[in-house]
Amino acid sequence: MLKIKDLHAKAGGKAILKGLSLEVKPGEVHAIMGPNGSGKSTLSYVLAGREGYAITGGGVEYQGKDLLAMEPEVRAREGVFLAFQYPVEIPGVSNKYFLKAAFNAMRKHRGEPEMDAGAFLRFVKEKAKLVEMDPSFLNRSVNEGFSGGEKKRNEILQLAVLEPTLALLDETDSGLDIDALKSVAGGVNRLRDPKRSVVLITHYQRLLDYVVPDFVHVLSGGRIVKSGGKELAHQLEKEGYGWIEAAGKAAA
Amino acid sequence: MANQDVKDLADREYKYGFQSDVEDDQVPKGLSEDIVRLISKKKNEPSFMLDWRLKAYRHWLTMKEPTWAEVRYPKIDYQEIIYYSAPKSKKKLSSMDEVDPEIRATFEKLGIPLEEQKILSNVAVDAVFDSVSVVTTFKKTLAEAGVIFCSFSEAVHEHPDLIERYLGSVVPYTDNFFATLNSAVFSDGSFCHIPKGVKCPMELSTYFRINAKNTGQFERTLIVADEGACVSYLEGCTAPMRDENQLHAAVVELVAMGDAEIKYSTIQNWYPGDKNGKGGIYNFVTKRGKCAGDRSKISWTQVETGSAITWKYPSCLLIGDESVGEFHSVALTNHYQQADTGTKMIHIGRNTKSTIISKGISAGHGKNVYRGQVKIARSAVGARNYSQCDSLLLGDQCAAHTFPTLEVSNVSSTVEHEASTSKIGEDQLFYLRQRGLCVEDAVGMIVNGFCKQVFNELPLEFAVEAHKLMNISLEGSVG
Numbered sequence: 001m002l003k004i005k006d007l008h009a010k011a012g013g014k015a016i017l018k019g020l021s022l023e024v025k026p027g028e029v030h031a032i033m034g035p036n037g038s039g040k041s042t043l044s045y046v047l048a049g050r051e052g053y054a055i056t057g058g059g060v061e062y063q064g065k066d067l068l069a070m071e072p073e074v075r076a077r078e079g080v081f082l083a084f085q086y087p088v089e090i091p092g093v094s095n096k097y098f099l100k101a102a103f104n105a106m107r108k109h110r111g112e113p114e115m116d117a118g119a120f121l122r123f124v125k126e127k128a129k130l131v132e133m134d135p136s137f138l139n140r141s142v143n144e145g146f147s148g149g150e151k152k153r154n155e156i157l158q159l160a161v162l163e164p165t166l167a168l169l170d171e172t173d174s175g176l177d178i179d180a181l182k183s184v185a186g187g188v189n190r191l192r193d194p195k196r197s198v199v200l201i202t203h204y205q206r207l208l209d210y211v212v213p214d215f216v217h218v219l220s221g222g223r224i225v226k227s228g229g230k231e232l233a234h235q236l237e238k239e240g241y242g243w244i245e246a247a248g249k250a251a252a
Numbered sequence: 253m254a255n256q257d258v259k260d261l262a263d264r265e266y267k268y269g270f271q272s273d274v275e276d277d278q279v280p281k282g283l284s285e286d287i288v289r290l291i292s293k294k295k296n297e298p299s300f301m302l303d304w305r306l307k308a309y310r311h312w313l314t315m316k317e318p319t320w321a322e323v324r325y326p327k328i329d330y331q332e333i334i335y336y337s338a339p340k341s342k343k344k345l346s347s348m349d350e351v352d353p354e355i356r357a358t359f360e361k362l363g364i365p366l367e368e369q370k371i372l373s374n375v376a377v378d379a380v381f382d383s384v385s386v387v388t389t390f391k392k393t394l395a396e397a398g399v400i401f402c403s404f405s406e407a408v409h410e411h412p413d414l415i416e417r418y419l420g421s422v423v424p425y426t427d428n429f430f431a432t433l434n435s436a437v438f439s440d441g442s443f444c445h446i447p448k449g450v451k452c453p454m455e456l457s458t459y460f461r462i463n464a465k466n467t468g469q470f471e472r473t474l475i476v477a478d479e480g481a482c483v484s485y486l487e488g489c490t491a492p493m494r495d496e497n498q499l500h501a502a503v504v505e506l507v508a509m510g511d512a513e514i515k516y517s518t519i520q521n522w523y524p525g526d527k528n529g530k531g532g533i534y535n536f537v538t539k540r541g542k543c544a545g546d547r548s549k550i551s552w553t554q555v556e557t558g559s560a561i562t563w564k565y566p567s568c569l570l571i572g573d574e575s576v577g578e579f580h581s582v583a584l585t586n587h588y589q590q591a592d593t594g595t596k597m598i599h600i601g602r603n604t605k606s607t608i609i610s611k612g613i614s615a616g617h618g619k620n621v622y623r624g625q626v627k628i629a630r631s632a633v634g635a636r637n638y639s640q641c642d643s644l645l646l647g648d649q650c651a652a653h654t655f656p657t658l659e660v661s662n663v664s665s666t667v668e669h670e671a672s673t674s675k676i677g678e679d680q681l682f683y684l685r686q687r688g689l690c691v692e693d694a695v696g697m698i699v700n701g702f703c704k705q706v707f708n709e710l711p712l713e714f715a716v717e718a719h720k721l722m723n724i725s726l727e728g729s730v731g
Contacts, residue, residue: 048686051682071685072685073686075686076686076688084686088677090684090701091701091702092700093697101687101693102684102689105688109688
């Protein structure tokens with residue numbers, strides 16, 4: 001599914017990723033944890049194709065293709081989805097119109113016919129129910145005036161509608177109260193599928209109580225310094241990142 | 253960021269730029285009293301019209317072209333312009349079938365079918381080709397409701413009393429340089445009268461097309477809604493692509509009596525010039541509505557995407573008590589287009605109310621100015637105004653300016669003004685692309701969202717057209 005090999009990336013002239021390697025197989029859920037400034041968000045942006053990052057070494061293979069050579073919209077249509085840490089407001093554009101445009105862009109890419117407005121509305125209302133979102137949000141402008149939790153829930157709705165092959169969730173748990181966290185986690189769990197992979201980027205272990213990962217990796221200083229099973233997350237919760245960072249520096 | 257992508261997107265072609273091969277009947281170029289007389293004679297006008305034109309012409313000679321607008325253009329030589337051009341036709345048309353097939357084909361190509369049976373939506377159209385109206389559809393249906401909707405020339409002959417009473421009653425011939433010029437030489441336009449208590453049974457529309465070379469187009473629209481009457485009116489405009497600039501100086505006058513309502517929508521898509529700023533229409537237009545009676549309402553909605561230069565301030569005189577004026581505007585400038593547009597709301601009656609929503613979008617080297625005046629007279633007790641001016645910038649070569657003026661002469665009035673300027677964010681663009689939308693669709697979506705408040709005011713089918721037009725006009729937008 002996803003093979004990241006010795007990836008080096010710079011932002012604003014500063015090296016952020018310094019030889020990151022990671023392999024994600026179909027159906028797996030990976031959690032990437034790490035302290036602030038370790039390169040977690042950079043990794044998600046580089047994978048999604050945001051401008052402003054220079055790739056200075058290594059590469060990323062996605063379903064056998066060179067991911068980094070694709071335009072951001074092509075990556076999206078090929079099934080790479082990024083749930084944003086800070087979802088963006090688009091004033092005046094209704095949520096359902098935006099979702100339909102995105103949904104049909106994917107279908108078109110796959111050579112499938114576009115879904116008409118009526119059928120899409122029924123489809124998206126079902127999805128909204130699944131992620132426990134009030135259907136009135138479909139008529140509101142994209143993320144405009146949404147609370148932090150509503151924005152995150154809206155990301156999960158998009159995830160449910162677009163049904164990507166690879167979902168990257170960038171700190172989707174931050175700023176959520178426990179009820180919102182549970183329903184967001186429920187949305188992610190429903191999407192678990194032998195053909196779909198999920199990468200959870202998170203600072204805290206909290207989310208991992210609800211979305212149990214197959215693997216946990218610790219990112220520090222732009223590299224994965226430790227990998228393990230779900231128990232690694234608990235250890236980090238208890239002991240903090242200090243010991244890993246120290247070990248990382250010692251190794252470097 | 254994706255600047256280069258957005259830039260590429262801006263270089264789409266103007267799709268109405270074709271020229272039709274129609275034989276013209278023109279007057280010699282240049283302007284003089286003789287030309288004014290000749291135009292009046294060609295139109296076989298009654299003497300009150302000629303007198304009015306001559307008064308305007310003589311007054312015009314004493315006037316200077318205004319220079320206060322934020323627009324730059326080479327000096328216009330008014331003697332190089334042809335002031336009257338009409339497609340040659342041998343006799344008066346009695347039915348659609350007699351319209352020059354070439355002209356019919358032109359309107360077909362523009363998506364304006366003139367055959368009534370082909371028109372699906374409930375819209376009556378007056379088609380103006382160069383200086384004259386070529387056909388008005390649905391006349392019979394309208395006549396049954398008592399509505400007069402015809403070309404201005406026809407109205408001068410068939411309803412001279414109405415013309416004499418209302419012509420210049422809102423925009424006097426002394427009003428301003430371009431309106432005065434128009435008063436002297438205007439050749440046609442639309443006239444509409446809705447009698448007492450009648451709700452016009454369909455949307456009315458005038459479609460303006462400049463075709464001939466080196467001509468100016470000077471048309472005049474006059475709409476009168478009698479007591480309790482109601483009408484929705486739309487104008488559309490296009491022109492061929494030409495290297496040289498062409499002058500368009502129109503006048504629109506609206507009169508709303510007590511409890512009457514006029515909704516006037518414009519989709520202005522004159523040729524904007526090429527991407528280097530060559531050619532395009534100079535659009536110097538005077539539009540004004542008079543809310544003469546109590547509880548009357550006039551609402552202007554405009555989508556301005558065309559013209560090299562737009563100079564236009566659709567305004568409302570709120571004379572009747574509790575009368576209402578509205579102005580909803582989207583102005584988009586791309587490449588080297590310049591727009592100086594806005595409105596004037598003059599509150600005279602008690603408890604009068606006005607709303608101004610202006611959305612300016614600048615792309616490329618475009619320049620966009622909002623210029624507005626809200627004046628509340630001492631007599632306008634309890635008047636209220638709300639103004640909102642938003643600017644959206646695409647790229648870093650364009651400019652947006654806002655010049656609001658407020659003059660309040662009593663203490664019981666409320667005036668609110670809000671303004672914002674934003675850039676299309678890299679964040680927004682990336683967010684939409686991450687959801688599978690290409691740059692072009694993403695920019696279109698953001699811009700259309702920005703304009704939504706105004707598009708909501710347009711009649712439905714035109715809202716759809718406006719949407720598409722924004723996307724086309726944005727092509728090649730950001731640098």
